[in-house]
Amino acid sequence: MADVRTYTLIYVVLLVLGTGKFAFFEFTPYNIALTATFLLAIVKSLLIAGYYQHLLEEPRSITYMMGIAVFMVLLLTIAAGYSIQ
Structure with a gap:
């Protein structure tokens, strides 16, 4: 099982990725922002499944x-x- 430091790091990464979604829609064209949002959602779901649902240890x-x-x-x-x- 991962320690608190790992969970905190993953939480910060998820927070940054969530903020990145906002930044994409504010500063890039819509098509690029939509594609980047989908990619960020995939990365976020993989991090959540891997660490918080412990799939990396299974x-x-x-x-x-x-x-x-x-x-x-x-x-x-x-x-x-x-x-x-």
Whole structure:
């Protein structure tokens, strides 16, 4: 299990990434800001899953299972988007 210093560092990184989202929308064109926001959201979710949900300490098989589950949710979201059109 990680120590308090690691959790504090991850918290600060998440705070900076959240602030970066605001900065992108204020100082860059909309398309670039939207793409950067998606990339920041992916990085933030990986940090949260890895450290706060302790996936880094689990066996690799559980990490792969979680990755497959996220991929399936993505596929369902895409399929739902096409069915709405």
